[in-house]
């Protein structure tokens with residue numbers, strides 16, 4: 271794809287454009303080097319845009335251990351039977367073909383003085399600018415009785431792929447009239463409506479295949495994203511099936527026993543057939559190893575997503591602490607493009623335009639019943655600040671809900687093409 | 692897929708604007724006559740609804756089987772999940788002989804053997820796709836000549852476009868969100884202003900347009916108009 275350039279007027283005044291002067295590269299190497307860690311919504315987008323827009327002027331290396339990235343977005347639809355697992359898998363072939371150097375390995379450390387990233391497979395890769403988009407890891411001890419070694423008995427399915435397949439297999443194997451439990455996470459976590467879309471998709475599956483089964487949700491929060499919309503949908507489609515236990519009723523006071531397959535909520539023990547534990551989250555570990563986190567997340571500057579700790583390290587997506595944007599794929603993709611523009615400017619002196627961010631999260635409640643919430647954001651001195659927003663309304667017509675679902679399908683194709691080419 | 696000689700001229704049919712398509716492909720006026728053969732089952736236009744067949748608005752480059760809740764044949768659903776998009780080649784082949792292009796399609800239509808009939812028909816359908824469809828939707832909504840005359844900064848448009856391409860594919864493909872590549876700038880600008888004035892419905896678009904200046908809309912319009920594929 272290319273642009274036919276034409277002469278045009280009026281460039282000045284269209285935006286307050288910064289012309290950065292390119293940095294001087296330390297050891298005098300010819301081409302500036304950008305290393306991106308994590309090939310998900312934030313990292314793949316950043317790598318692709320920097321490579322595409324710099325037209326060979328910057329060396330871009332993407333470090334990502336998996337050869338196939340399964341999107342968390344639409345992974346709930348897979349659990350509900352609306353998608354196949356292959357529909358949500360994406361390989362890195364096109365990114366590699368478009369000039370990104372894709373290295374399938376784990377980043378195990380960052381030497382900020384030497385400006386290198388160490389790899390699990392040995393060796394290290396030098397950078398001038400480092401972009402971390404490692405997604406999330408779970409906070410140790412967040413749910414009593416659960417740790418990562420329990421993830422086969424009680425899957426989180428909050429990183430997509432084999433965990434999603436496992437949760438779905440367990441759902442399908444539930445005995446007639448069995449119980450599905452979910453331990454919902456405290457704020458902040460990736461995809462605020464995610465657990466509740468999942469409850470809807472599980473209910474959809476059970477209604478068609480195991481209609482006397484029950485769902486219990488233990489939630490440490492008093493309320494959640496799109497709550498009125500989900501509760502309306504649950505009452506309309508899954509009446510009596512879902513028991514949501516919020517903070518007020520002891521939803522935060524929870525422990526699990528993965529061997530006995532029991533869940534104890536506010537002192538009351540229940541034997542369950544499936545238990546989906548979604549623990550509290552923190553930035554992917556490499557952000558902490560790089561020393562750019564404070565507490566669980568990495569604070570960043572809103573204008574370009576550079577970290578407060580190190581101007582040459584940027585953190586995108588879920589791992590960042592940026593202000594008002596929800597941790598979503600849409601947000602990570604949006605932040606990546608602002609960051610790519612800024613990094614390119616810093617390295618090659620290309621124009622840097624003012625940051626603009628946006629997000630929309632679609633969720634599916636049942637067949638053709640889609641809802642959405644969205645907002646626009648701007649960069650202020652302290653944070654990414656919300657400008658304006660909207661949310662679907664309760665009681666919308668079937669046609670509106672159908673159209674919203676169709677739109678989410680279009681968005682899925684759009685964002686995955688924007689990430690991987 | 693069967694390719695026809697004239698189509699080779701369109702090296703990248705999928706990215707040609709509907710207006711350009713109409714001109715290059717055939718005669719939309721004649722196509723309107725040909726369309727009478729389709730009209731008993733398919734509607735086009737701003738008020739088009741489902742009949743025996745799905746409405747054909749925005750069909751150019753749309754993913755096959757994409758109309759919400761239309762009961763497509765299994766064959767069509769399969770083709771859709773295999774990635775069939777109605778670019779000009781595919782439409783032409785399908786219309787020429789539906790049952791040979793897609794055995795078991797529910798569309799009971801013998802096909803149009805005549806090449807110029809098909810070309811003109813597709814040219815006519817193109818006037819209900821992309822920017823030309825938008826122009827029909829926005830009929831009655833006008834923006835001032837000053838705004839239409841603004842010359843967009845294409846480089847700024849390229850940067851701003853990254854906000855659009857999270858949903859609207861830069862290939863022009865439509866998988867549930869319309870393609871916006873290759874529109875006449877006036878159609879693009881009018882549609883964006885209509886969203887900004889809340890004369891068009893979609894809340895996402897109202898939000899996004901709501902904080903775009905007139906200059907920024909002009910920049911996007913020229914960027915997406917000029918966005919083409921080299922190979």
Ligand SMILES: Cc1cc2nc3c(=O)[nH]c(=O)nc-3n(C[C@H](O)[C@H](O)[C@H](O)COP(=O)(O)OP(=O)(O)OC[C@H]3O[C@@H](n4cnc5c(N)ncnc54)[C@H](O)[C@@H]3O)c2cc1C
Nearest residue numbers: 308310311312342343377404405461587588598599600602
């Ligand atoms: C069930 C569910 C539903 C969701 N639905 C939506 C939705 O509908 N819409 C939406 O916008 N968002 C949705 N999300 C949220 C979305 O998936 C995340 O917000 C998004 O993926 C964040 O992008 P990221 O780049 O920060 O991390 P990720 O996309 O998770 O990418 C991180 C990548 O980094 C890699 N990585 C981690 N550590 C290292 C390391 N040390 N070295 C190398 N690579 C590393 C990982 O392998 C991974 O590929 C959903 C999430 C879930 C769980």
